[in-house]
Amino acid sequence: MTVQEMKKLVCEAIDKNADKIINIAESIFAEPELGYKEYKTAAKVKAVFDELGYTYKDEVALTGVIADVPGKDHKAKIAVMGELDAVVCPGHRCADPVTGAAHSCGHHAQIASLMGVAYGLKESGVMDMLDGDVALMAVPAEEGVELEWRNEQMQQGKISYLGGKQEFIKLGAFDDVDAMIMQHTVQGDKITAGGPGGMGFVAKIVQYIGKESHAAAPFNGINALDAAKIGLMACDAQRTTFKDEDGIRFHPIITKGGALVNVVPAFVQIETFVRGRSIPAIKDASFKIDRALKAGADAMGAECKIFNLPGYLFSVESPELKGLVEGNIVELVGEEKLGKSPSGFTTEANDVSNLIPTVHAMVGGSVGIGHSSNYEIEDKQLAYVTAAKMLAMTVVDLLANGAEKALEVKANFKAPLTKESYIQLLDELKA
Ligand SMILES: [Zn+2]
Ligand SMILES: [Zn+2]
Structure with a gap:
């Protein structure tokens, strides 16, 4: 089967589950939880993994969930990520009355797209034709908030770092991963494959x-x-x-x-x-x-x-991986909706990008100001369903034909840091 045919199957499977994907997004939007406390959100992720028969590890960095999805061969491994956490925005219509948490950064859409990938890869049957594995990672705590509470958890040895991906790196979740892809909702109707920089x-x-x-x-x-x-x-x-x-x-x-x-x-x-x-x-x-x-x-x-x-840290670009994602964006929404961003977000995915090829794409669909009470998802199809297709299509690109693209992306990537030098850097910044 050609790559194009496999992508078509994956997208059809995602479309078939579009209502479920949108329902998951809305359920998470209605029950926001703060970082390292996303137990209800993690349970929703696990329910989908159970439904699909995936095996997974849970309670990774307190609330994280990682499903391992094997291919027919194991030449490379791709991580697809979604963040579980909300921010504090007590004025939001869906804010938790006790914690003030609200999904006004749109991370619920990341989990929805991750679940879309979970449905797409399983129900299309493409994993039986791909030569590498996929790790579906629901990661806690991207927002660097509640410093006092997190510091207490650190002093008690429950976590080591502010963010969930930092913790995942330390715990070895990326040790055998060759590339990572994820997306974050932004305003407008364009999709951008991300860029270098950030603060x-x-x-x-x-x-x-x-x-x-x-x-x-x-x-x-x-x-x-x-x-x-x-x-x-x-x-x-x-x-x-x-x-x-x-x-x-x-x-x-x-x-x-x-x-x-x-x-x-x-x-x-x-x-x-x-x-x-x-x-x-x-x-x-x-x-x-x-x-x-x-x-x-x-x-x-x-x-x-x-x-x-x-x-x-600052985001590091893998032009080859970005090129694959951009090809899929053009296929899904057309050249005119392909965003060109000169620089990346300040986000925790940047840390991962210093170790392995990473794309933190930005997918349109939200309205209102991020981290504010008027934040909403306007275009659900784009923010949840199209986002899932973009990620799943990129997985197919990377792992088809002996995982040649994944291996090429990896070979051309010069990682500024190793896991060891990364941990050392964090420890220096702690001092
Ligand atoms: Zn945010
Ligand atoms: Zn965010």
């Missing part, structure tokens, strides 16, 4: 520990809020030392600023990212920010604890 970051939790006293007798206490204010002012003074081309962004929030107005604040907590365009620039800025924050504590005689949580 990297380090997340920080900063704690100032002072001493309580009656606010009418502040000389008996140590004011942690004053220490924090001085620390933040010192950070602002650092801004002129950041080079324009490094694009450093420091945007702190105070999550705990004192407990009672007539008590001198003894505990203040700040969460922030330090973003930048290169690792040396992020390291330099992170060092200066830490120094400035500590100066606030020194000024007041308070204590300052800083926890650095390494964030995400």
